[in-house]
Amino acid sequence: MAKIQTPQPVRGTQDIFGEDQERFQHVVETFERVRRLYGFKGVQMPVFEPTSVFARSLGETTDVVSKEMYSFEDRGGDSLTLRPEFTAGISRAFLTNGWQQHMPLKLSTHGPLFRYERPQKGRYRQFHQLDAEIIGAGEAAADVELLCFADQLLKELGIADGVTLQLNTLGDAESRDAWRDALVAHFQAHKAGLSKDSQDRLERNPLRILDSKERQDRPIADSAPDIDAYLSSEAKEFFAQVTEGLDACGVAWTRNSRLVRGLDYYRHTAFEFVTDRLGAQGTVLAGGRYDGLIESLGGPATPAVGWAAGIERLGMLLEEPRPEKPLITVIPDDPKDEKVALEIVSVLRRAGIVTDFAFRGNTKKRFTLATKRGSRGRLVVTADESGKGIPSRQGHKIRINEPDSFEQANSSLIDVVLEALKSGYNVVAHERAETGYAVDAVLQASNIE
């Protein structure tokens, strides 16, 4: 028989399972909880959009657009792109749904994004982000609220230690353009001293030379003019309001005048929460103000701010998550007892008890499984010769034990389980078993049909 080649996953994709899945889930659940505290509405977006949505808003010359997008033609001949980020799609939705009426609109979402990049740890071709945006608010208070949200999220995830908020302003459109011209002039004058990468950047993305890691670029980048000299008084005032607001909220920040954004649409506030624990993938949450974006998509001039955070990266920073364990495993003592056991399982689950049903193998195997899954207690269902048990069948009793507490039969777990069983049965009798670390009980159906 010819052996067929097993399929490989697509490069840079991941199957998230076990502990990774628990980390992922914890990040998303914490995000969902905190965003409600701040009054952000959830929203779901399509995973693909017309290519022009991203091409126009991100800037044609950016790396993301020019070489990292998953773009394809559909059967109707339209060029579509798997979303490489959230902001452009949300802006498009804002326009096509007439969400102007809800301004200022606070939105949040999370889900998969796609970028054709070289995979590394914490960087995938299909990756996942949290996202928060405030659309239609030009006030610095919107920036402050968004940053407080981010700060609280990181704190509640327990990863704020070792993470610093770096803050900068790119000024309004005029400030930014004037600064950019000055930078280009400065770098042009020192072009010969720049690294090859940075010489390329001079054409495409001169702002990026500022945070170059190339040693030979540092003196030139460090001596480049700061934005401050080019800020209009309005832009200066705006940034001051943001920093004062952060101080009022108790959010720690540091000014990084070398912090810039890669995408064209950013104005004013730019920020990154950075950790030193993830190597080259140190940025854990980043964003800024993008007042020009919606206009560039053909809409009315609409101020907006937002951020995004990598779920995988946040998950990697989390403390060891405690695994999900069933509270109790129900074990029929004999195949004949399975139906009754299932009935009990249903009653427990409906009463809110996390219950596992051991359905494979002999009784010993079922106990082994209960141990392996880490359930705190076992509930064994056995036939009861006294005939006092669950009516309409021949009579059953249960035995509950908790292996971790051999000495204490009257543990809280046993009480909790007995209490839950009362929602479906009358517990007519229960007593400590002869072995000393278990409780036997007889159940009687409480509502007889």
Added chain:
RNA sequence: GCGAUCGUAGCUCAGUUGGUUAGAGCGCCGGUUUGUGGUACCGGAGGUCGGGGGUUCGAGACCCCUCGGUCGCCCCA
């Protein structure tokens, strides 16, 4: 796209300068033991050594190509 490094059982890895039937631990399956089943002991299954080509009497080890992982650059969350 560039540079470095790695790829042996389901998992983590060992396999000495190329040399007979490729090993261990954990996990899995079966059995014995045990205080309700933790533990301990015995046995078993499972590998075309990422894939393809080459050098050689002989390759898991050497060479080339290719596909993946990891780290850095680029870019970015």
